[in-house]
Amino acid sequence: MPRPLTEADRLARYRALRVPRAVEDKMLRLIRQNRLSKWFSGYGQEAIAVGCALAAEERDWLLPMHRNLGLWTTRGVPLRPLFCQLMGREGGFTKGRDRTFHFGLPEKRIVGMISHLAAMLPVADGLGLAAQLRGDDAVAIAFTGEGATREGDFHEALNLAAVWTLPVVFVVENNGYGLSTPTADALPVEDIADAAAGYGMPGEVVDGNDLDTVIAVVDDAIRRARRGEGPTLLEMKTFRVRGHEEASGTRYVPDGLITEWSRRDPIDRYRERLVESGVDPAGLDRIDAEVAAEIEEVAEWALTQPEVTSTPEREAADVFAPSKPAPSPAGRTLVEDDVRFIDALSAGLADALDADDTTLLMGQDVADYGGVFKVTAGFAERFGADRVRNTPIIESGALGCALGLAVDGYRPVVEMQYADFITCGFNQIVNNLATTHYRWGVPVPVTIRAPFGGGIGAGPFHSQSPEAWFCHVPGLKVVVPATPADAKGLIRSAIEDDNPVLVFEHKALYRSLRGPVPTGEHWVELGHARVVREGADLTLVTWGVGVQWALDLAGVLADEGAEVEVVDLRTLVPWDRERVLASVRKTNRLLVLHEAGRTGGFGGEVAAEVAEAAFVHLDAPPVRVGGADLPIPFSKAIEADVYSAQARLLGAARRVLAF
Incomplete structure (x- = not known):
């Protein structure tokens, strides 16, 4: 009492x-x-x-x-x-x-x-x-x-x-x-x-x-x-x-x-x-x-104190919390057998959970069920119910909860069952998570996993590629792995970053793509693009599933005598401008490819930056290839023939090379 x-x-x-x-x-x-x-x-x-x-x-x-x-x-x-x-x-x-x-x-x-x-x-x-x-x-x-x-x-x-x-x-x-509206x-x-x-x-x-x-x-x-x-x-x-x-x-x-x-x-x-x-x-x-x-x-x-002033440099410096550099990869070896994209991703998540007790997973059906794509299968048994938590169907509630956890020293990872459902939590991401560090200086180490993309006949509400929505919001980092090795390394770096990071994982790659993956703990530093294939005639910048399409295209064009340099951005925010500009200065041509609809896609940002910063090096106008400006159809045939950027890629590349 x-x-x-x-x-x-x-x-x-x-x-x-x-x-x-x-x-x-x-x-x-x-x-x-x-x-x-x-x-x-x-x-x-x-x-x-x-x-x-x-x-x-x-x-x-x-x-x-x-x-x-x-x-x-x-x-x-x-x-x-x-x-x-x-x-x-x-x-x-x-x-x-x-x-x-x-x-x-x-x-x-x-x-x-x-x-x-x-x-x-x-x-x-x-x-x-x-x-x-x-x-x-x-x-x-x-x-x-x-x-x-x-x-x-x-x-x-x-x-x-x-x-x-x-x-x-x-x-x-x-x-x-409520303002002027009576409660009644x-x-x-x-x-x-x-x-x-x-x-x-x-x-x-x-x-x-x-x-x-x-x-x-x-x-x-x-x-x-x-x-x-x-x-x-x-x-x-x-x-x-x-x-x-x-x-x-x-x-x-x-x-x-x-x-x-x-x-x-x-x-x-x-x-x-x-x-x-x-x-x-x-x-x-x-x-x-x-x-x-x-x-x-x-x-x-207080009224005698000066008005607040600042500089562009000071304001920009506080949008993100400082990032720790990724550990050196020295001494790691590649596995002999190919690893599936989904297994590499799971391994990166598990490594993060093993390394830090403050890391935990939340989302719909992520615990005993392992998530709808089974990325977290076995995690509940391995890490316990406190750290692998099923949430109700409350995207906004789960993301807001993640912010509270981050403020008090945790590193939550929130799975959106499909990236399409991220709209239900949009406000928490763009107005709460994204602005917190800039406004009052607290780190916000929240990772949002978002299975995205088409090619699996899932229709308009399970096939979207919404990564560009978030590239426009200061304070968010956006990551799109294209290989098993990057899936493992980028998810680990995202979780250890002290800022909100969206990791878009292409559903079609989960079980279809295999590749070599470093053994043990592995990081891929955010903001660093990778030249996947060297070439001298055309720079093709892309990410996610577009990397596979680009490599297929490069093989076709090689038979026609043209060498395509494929650059995988890996991180859209921050994106590696210098790596892209260096490639364009070498090839003098640019094609940007993405699965998302062409209008408003992030490819427009890449093309505009190259046109502004490397115009004198261009022998042809930059070209963007994206999906059709349509909802993604359920029919696989219509998606492949009408919507997909892949269907227009070869013709666009030939036009750039012929200019």
């Missing part, structure tokens, strides 16, 4: 409430004075953030949203850099790269938000799983608004936390409006806490404007999580008395509703309770004055 509160305890709670309110008051004055452009106010909702932070211990993770300023102030985040962050001044936590609370402070066990609502709830699952795997009793407390409970990430996060009995407390801050217009139920029953967890409606109640209820949920009894859903009823952001106003709120809720102001209520218990109002006035003076001084100081 918690010990009885002393008067000093109650005064400390009051002070904790007054700090974010004083910040609110100052920010609203600055808005009116046109000295601040934007502010997302949590005025009147302070008891929720402050209460949760007071109930938690320093080892517990907090995942706040816009209106949870009290989490940061109660957790003891230094006010000067915090104000610089809020005002976009030099000395803030994100170097001017993001605003307000879109960042994390691992040293304070805080992971801030992105603008895509509910996206951080699966991240809390990952932080809870990390604590569970490590055997400590830390808990993750994650916040969302009532509007975001309609998002898929809310349901995926609750489901995963319940299935894995994770130590997570989900806090829904129901403040009556967006939700068909009155109490969101009722959703908890559908996931087998407790749910409770809480008076979010009563600090003592918030602390008591959150404390109970945390204790339950520490006992290993899993997650809890808490719905905090409160009201947003200011606009969605200050400039939007509150004209859409019915007359009298703000006045009604203002009578339930959490600070006024707590102050009245203290006075009724015998606390001297003069002492409370002194706290008010001290806090207001401190905030006034810090805010005015």
Whole structure:
């Protein structure tokens, strides 16, 4: 049982409430004075953030949203850099790269938000799983608004936390409006806490404007999580008395509703309770004055700090975490017998799991079943259920969970059952995983395995080649192995990289392609292309299954007297410009080949770069050969004759050579 509160305890709670309110008051004055452009106010909702932070211990993770300023102030985040962050001044936590609370402070066990609502709830699952795997009793407390409970990430996060009995407390801050939409217009139920029953967890409606109640209820949920009894859903009823952001106003709120809720102001209520218990109002006035003076001084100081500036070099340097160089291959020998692509890939995964206990695999059916392509067959028995984990069908939830694991020191590998299904997790990849290191400096060693490509008669939803989508996103690395040796070496390097890496594995190569593979541990450094075949007449740049097509083409053209140099990029981001340019300077001709549709394919980037950087060396225009701009048909005959880039490759190569 918690010990009885002393008067000093109650005064400390009051002070904790007054700090974010004083910040609110100052920010609203600055808005009116046109000295601040934007502010997302949590005025009147302070008891929720402050209460949760007071109930938690320093080892517990907090995942706040816009209106949870009290989490940061109660957790003891230094006010000067915090104000610089809020005002976009030099000395803030994100170097001017993001605003307000879109960042994390691992040293304070805080992971801030992105603008895509509910996206951080699966991240809390990952932080809870990390604590569970490590055997400590830390808990993750994650916040969302009532509007975001309609998002898929809310349901995926609750489901995963319940299935894995994770130590997570989900806090829904129901403040009556999603921007201008009343809660009643967006939700068909009155109490969101009722959703908890559908996931087998407790749910409770809480008076979010009563600090003592918030602390008591959150404390109970945390204790339950520490006992290993899993997650809890808490719905905090409160009201947003200011606009969605200050400039939007509150004209859409019915007359009298703000006045009604203002009578339930959490600070006024707590102050009245203290006075009724015998606390001297003069002492409370002194706290008010001290806090207001401190905030006034810090805010005015922050406004004197210079605007954030930078250089292109400095910004580019922080997009990716530094990479460790691959170990030297000295002393390794090639096996005599050919190894299948799939077996080499499995061997690279197993080596990574053997080498580092923080590496784990997640995905649909990856455990006992071994994945739909059996890449991880036998892994569950070999490495255990904690490290080879079946997830529900929740691509976004699994990827968000992986981010949480990475933030807390793990190296998760997430399998997308088919690359086509990666769209269901697109937001987590491009807006969360990709931006985290640039925004607040934490490494994100998450590897995403994506079986992709056509040629197996699988139709439009199991045959796509979406690698180019991700090449456009700063912060992601994209890898496409074309040989068994590279499958083993590239997956190992991807897992050991401190950045999010997508590894696209061509399904048609899994069991059809064999080749020599180095024995023992093997790495292939990311960003280094390989000249697969030397030639003097035409540079053919490709990746994945295109390498096999290119080698077949080179054999045909050799009989016609033309020597094709085949360059396998292996890594699309970062891609090896120098290796490609060196080849073009030798052959004076370029053809870029990829299986994906021609329009918008990554081949356009390669061709444009060569045209810009090596134009004077070209004796013919660069040519791209890609798939037809069509969905991939189910019929193998139509795919081969109409869609496939391979069908157009020979004619295109002859045109380039004849120019």
